[in-house]
Amino acid sequence: MSQNHYNDREPVIRVVKRAELPDRQITLLRLLALILALAAGGLFILCVGYNPFVIYGTILSGALRSPMAIQATVKIIIPLLITSLGVTLAFKMRFWNIGAEGQIIMGAVFASYFALFHANWNHWVLILVMAAAGMIGGGLWGLLPAWFKANYGTNETLFTLMLNYKALHIVSWLQDGPWRDPGSQGFAKIARFDKNASLDKVLGVHFGWIIALILIVIVYVYLRYTKQGYEISVVGESQETARYAGMNVKKVLLRTMLLSGAVCGLCGMIQATGSDITLTTGVTGGVGFTAIIVAWLSQLNPVTILIVSVLFGILEKGSSVIQSSFGLSTDCADVLQGIILFFVLGCEFFIRYRLVARKKKDGGKERNKGGER
Amino acid sequence: MSVSEKQTVEILKVLYRGAQILILDEPTAVLTPQETEKLFAILRKMKEQGCAIIIITHKLHEVLEISDRVTILRKGKSIDTIETAQADEKLLTELMVGQAVSLEIERPLIEDRTPILKVVDLTVTRPDGSRASDDISFEIRRGEILGVAGVAGSGQKELCEAIAGLMKIDKGAILYEKENIIGKTPAEIIQLGISMSFVPEDRLGMGLVASMGMVENMLLKTYRNGRGPFVDRRPARELAEKLVTELDIVTPGVNTPVRLMSGGNVQKVLLGREIESKPNLLITAYPVRGLDIHSSYTIYDLLNEQKKRNVAVIFIGEDLDVLLELSDVIMVLSHGKITGFLDARKATKEQVGLYMTGAADKEVGA
Structure with missing residues (x-):
């Protein structure tokens, strides 16, 4: 028969969805991916001319060798951890909030207002007001795309992304204009905050880390055990079902994005008043995007987010140490991070799909399916 | 075009391509009994012209009406293939379920029936603008x-x-109690x-x-x-x-x-x-x-x-x-x-x- 051309169209390798794997196997796959990532990274280090074991050892010791190093690592972890928790709230609802950057910045802007102009208030009142302002700033910045989505069905991915740049430009404008430090000559920047307006240190690090740990518990309990958390997961799964169950989908959407933005905004306040002690355009340090990876790698589980954030923090701090002690360029450290991420994320693909190679032709007689329903 | 006409076109399309085997999966779900009759007439004609037809259906009387042989599947396993002439609904059911079942559906009569829901002149429009319910009352x-x-x-x-x-x-009322x-x-x-x-x-x-x-x-x-x-x-x-x-x-x-x-x-x-x-x-x-x-x-x-x-x-x-x-x-x-x-x-x-x-x-x- 003349119809075997249908068979020729089958590609050499096909992607097939897997039946669901048991949890233990998934954990094993992930571990395997991590080992492969370290091996591939090691190969790369070897190619550049260093001993991978020494480099890996330095990353670890660089991040944890002394109390000072640990404090620096923790400072990297704090914003990443809080922001990951923030976006997790939105992601649970399948709302692609990639605007954490903007929400962090707006949180920082709102908090900075009080730090700059009301620095003479009672310290704790000021801190509380700044935290609230940060949450309101970030929350409103998150609420905006949610409101448009709820009412006009706009695409939240584009909307939240674009708001990042808006927020960034607001800070640029502030430091060039209204909030410009009069004491700075020529170079436009915002003044350093008063000591009264900066976060206190606990064990050598600003107490943002305590807030982060408390937030883990709050987000975990909120998503897992509250009615609102339940609503978030139903809306995320299917808005139709949520409506059927009598939920007010719009309300859930708005409320959740307000919270998601508020947590990110709180992160902005902590960064500005705890870490930078001023407001700059670099207040986020890019955590708004890294947090997305952290949240997904952790399967949106707050406790896993803690672990993944710590690992990310160690990697980042360690990388900076190998830069300084081995003269390895920043790019090499980035490549290394990239390789590790590539394997770990690739592993998620293989958890859901597998590849099937084309079978040898068996006579090629198979026909096109009779298209009928 | 009505659904049954669309289906006929679909079948014609397949025949035109020179298909010798036709597989139909629940073809009658969208058809009225009369339209089903028409479809079956087409299928019988195709059979006479030498086509092989596989029809998948859950309606037993259709199996008995149209098929020559019937294969019973249960949980992904082929249980048996028998000549339709020797089969009846009871036998098919037994093979499908694996045990004898009664095919009677009971219908109790409740004497005291007070009205609970009344729909009056209900009109509903689908998002695409077509009428989904047109002046329905019951x-x-x-x-x-x-x-x-x-x-x-x-x-x-x-x-x-x-x-x-x-x-x-759009219009109308739904009265509950x-x-x-x-x-x-x-x-x-x-x-x-x-x-x-x-x-x-x-x-x-x-x-x-x-x-x-x-x-x-x-x-x-x-x-x-x-x-x-x-x-x-x-x-x-x-x-x-x-x-x-x-x-x-x-x-x-x-x-x-x-x-x-x-x-x-x-x-x-x-x-x-x-x-x-x-x-x-x-x-x-x-x-x-x-x-x-x-x-x-x-x-x-x-x-x-x-x-x-x-x-x-x-x-x-x-x-x-x-x-x-x-x-x-x-x-x-x-x-x-x-x-x-x-x-x-x-x-x-x-x-x-x-x-x-x-x-x-x-x-x-x-």
Whole structure:
């Protein structure tokens, strides 16, 4: 028969969805991916001319060798951890909030207002007001795309992304204009905050880390055990079902994005008043995007987010140490991070799909399916 | 073009390409009995011309009518292949289920039937602008099963959603215990004791959350109960466990995601939950879709039990034989309009079929 051309169209390798794997196997796959990532990274280090074991050892010791190093690592972890928790709230609802950057910045802007102009208030009142302002700033910045989505069905991915740049430009404008430090000559920047307006240190690090740990518990309990958390997961799964169950989908959407933005905004306040002690355009340090990876790698589980954030923090701090002690360029450290991420994320693909190679032709007689329903 | 015409074109297309084997999967789901007859005439002609035809169907009388040989599948295994001439419905059922079952659907008669829901001149428009319900009026009483017949897409889904408060209503009124429920939120309507279980083609659709387990799904409509911000999962777990034992639901555990369960079990979960919410009005659409005979009869029993408890049941079905045996009154929909009410105890399939195409004269009176 003349119809075997249908068979020729089958590609050499096909992607097939897997039946669901048991949890233990998934954990094993992930571990395997991590080992492969370290091996591939090691190969790369070897190619550049260093001993991978020494480099890996330095990353670890660089991040944890002394109390000072640990404090620096923790400072990297704090914003990443809080922001990951923030976006997790939105992601649970399948709302692609990639605007954490903007929400962090707006949180920082709102908090900075009080730090700059009301620095003479009672310290704790000021801190509380700044935290609230940060949450309101970030929350409103998150609420905006949610409101448009709820009412006009706009695409939240584009909307939240674009708001990042808006927020960034607001800070640029502030430091060039209204909030410009009069004491700075020529170079436009915002003044350093008063000591009264900066976060206190606990064990050598600003107490943002305590807030982060408390937030883990709050987000975990909120998503897992509250009615609102339940609503978030139903809306995320299917808005139709949520409506059927009598939920007010719009309300859930708005409320959740307000919270998601508020947590990110709180992160902005902590960064500005705890870490930078001023407001700059670099207040986020890019955590708004890294947090997305952290949240997904952790399967949106707050406790896993803690672990993944710590690992990310160690990697980042360690990388900076190998830069300084081995003269390895920043790019090499980035490549290394990239390789590790590539394997770990690739592993998620293989958890859901597998590849099937084309079978040898068996006579090629198979026909096109009779298209009928 | 009507659905049956579209289907004919589809078949012609395949023949034109020179197909020798035709595989039809549930081809009659969207057809009236008369149209089915036409399809079968085409198939017989094709057979005479030397085509091989495989027809997959859950309607046994179709198997007996059209096929020469019949293969019975059960849980993915081929059980037996027999000559159709030597088979009858009883034998086929036994082979399908693996044990003898009675094919009688009982139909208890409830004497005291007070009206509970009255739909007056209901008009609903789909998002694409077409009329889903066009000036529909009917009434349903407690202790009664109102069967709704009609080819797929005649406005059944929208009727369900309108009563459940999920669709915007253009005109008309829905009176529940003499109170107009239009404008109430779905949550308020659930509180009134109106419960809807719609089983769409993909089965999970809107009634269940696929990635959640039974316990979480039990909470869907009741999670608001109880004070405080926290969800109380204990009653839901108890309910899930109760349903598993009472309805013989097969699942590895009450927390296994329902998407991993078989279709029959999923439907039992859905219907079980709706019934356990002790509704006054139960709307159920296609509850036996894709189910094996055994599970189907479990569902019919469940519905009858509800009827005996003085619940009003709206049963939207595909299989006319079942509709005729189970319902008290049959309401026929065609293109969003009610084309007739029939006494299910007296009506015949052909009559219902005529109303389904909208061909019969409009006749009022239940």
